[in-house]
Amino acid sequence: xxxxxxxxxxxxxxxxxxxxxxxxxxxxxxxxxxxxxxxxxxxxxxxxxxxxxxxxxxxxxxxxxxxxxxxxxxxxxxxxxxxxxxxxxxxxxxxxxxxxxxxxxxxxxxxxxxxxxxxxxxxxxxxxxxxxxxxxxxxxxxxxxxxxxxxxxxxxxxxxxxxxxxxxxxxxxxxxxxxxxxxxxxxxxxxxxxx
Amino acid sequence: xxxxxxxxxxxxxxxxxxxxxxxxxxxxxxxxxxxxxxxxxxxxxxxxxxxxxxxxxxxxxxxxxxxxxxxxxxxxxxxxxxxxxxxxxxxxxxxxxxxxxxxxxxxxxxxxxxxxxxxxxxxxxxxxxxxxxxxxxxxxxxxxxxxxxxxxxxxxxxxxxxxxxxxxxxxxxxxxxxxxxxxxxxxxxxxxxxx
DNA sequence: GTCTATACTTGGATAGAC
DNA sequence: GTCTATCCAAGTATAGAC
Numbered sequence: 001x002x003x004x005x006x007x008x009x010x011x012x013x014x015x016x017x018x019x020x021x022x023x024x025x026x027x028x029x030x031x032x033x034x035x036x037x038x039x040x041x042x043x044x045x046x047x048x049x050x051x052x053x054x055x056x057x058x059x060x061x062x063x064x065x066x067x068x069x070x071x072x073x074x075x076x077x078x079x080x081x082x083x084x085x086x087x088x089x090x091x092x093x094x095x096x097x098x099x100x101x102x103x104x105x106x107x108x109x110x111x112x113x114x115x116x117x118x119x120x121x122x123x124x125x126x127x128x129x130x131x132x133x134x135x136x137x138x139x140x141x142x143x144x145x146x147x148x149x150x151x152x153x154x155x156x157x158x159x160x161x162x163x164x165x166x167x168x169x170x171x172x173x174x175x176x177x178x179x180x181x182x183x184x185x186x187x188x189x190x191x192x193x194x195x
Numbered sequence: 196x197x198x199x200x201x202x203x204x205x206x207x208x209x210x211x212x213x214x215x216x217x218x219x220x221x222x223x224x225x226x227x228x229x230x231x232x233x234x235x236x237x238x239x240x241x242x243x244x245x246x247x248x249x250x251x252x253x254x255x256x257x258x259x260x261x262x263x264x265x266x267x268x269x270x271x272x273x274x275x276x277x278x279x280x281x282x283x284x285x286x287x288x289x290x291x292x293x294x295x296x297x298x299x300x301x302x303x304x305x306x307x308x309x310x311x312x313x314x315x316x317x318x319x320x321x322x323x324x325x326x327x328x329x330x331x332x333x334x335x336x337x338x339x340x341x342x343x344x345x346x347x348x349x350x351x352x353x354x355x356x357x358x359x360x361x362x363x364x365x366x367x368x369x370x371x372x373x374x375x376x377x378x379x380x381x382x383x384x385x386x387x388x389x390x
Numbered sequence: 391g392t393c394t395a396t397a398c399t400t401g402g403a404t405a406g407a408c
Numbered sequence: 409g410t411c412t413a414t415c416c417a418a419g420t421a422t423a424g425a426c
Contacts, residue, residue: 014209096291099207147346
């Protein structure tokens, strides 16, 4: 499983063959099929593990954050962990690779669903009792956050440079602090601006 | 070239072989190597064409937009075009696939660079003479926009559902209109908040 | 320029020894 | 459970006829 994650991160979807995985795991190629039936099944199992592992990590991190600034700071440290371990790379490679294997798309989508729910919950909590809850639905914001996270990871991985992504987190933290200081007075809560 | 774009969109990076491209183009597989030398070269040529094609389209669209609301509306219609034609899919597949072919990453990154410059210019124009120019650097915002665009496309392609992405554009348009109406009075321009 | 034919490599998957 | 050996399919790439 660890070898699969490693291979997905370093060799990409199309480079992650049974032979490549076995080479990294230091075992025989046939074992992939003995234990998982097919390479695709192993890829999905790896995605399952990554997904479960990270989700609990995220939940713990978000529970410890009590304002938006802390939330962004937490998101940043978790993002760095993801970059280092290549977890989001696994996700991105699986999403991109899904188009080449019939039926894989649905499986990948199903495994991303919990992340979306998690993000939506986090956004709901974050927006609660702020004037912004009138401006944007938590599910919408969550979709944007997931997409942004994915895109940032892909660009960071492509360039081998995480600085632009980290600068964005820094900026988000700064703006979050600013909005917190304004205390939500600049936008009146009573206005029914939401469509 | 058209067959290559089509294949990348429908079969993904790993499904886009010389044979698959030739099948779609209705010609012989060997022609790929006669005309382009290698499959990788053809992929890069296709990315070049898509990049050039879309960049001029984007530039025209942005020139026609004179406020933020129009800019967002324009971005949405161009985004829908991209989804329909699979242009961003080509980009996403090439980025994800880059990790499997040594040296491909740098080539892909070089072809994305003009998009980043374009996005940064558009953001600079958009932020000019607004109080937000103090809050965030155009390059930072551009990086986020490119990443978000990429992520939205990947999720839309995975789910076969573009509704969440379109809802976000709608929301952005709404908020842009709101900010325009506020006229930038809620944030004083003199404050040196930017680090 | 386009085709057929072919050499060579890699990958998925299975059979059978241990 | 793990290994060796092997089959088969698919991919890249080239040579050579037309």
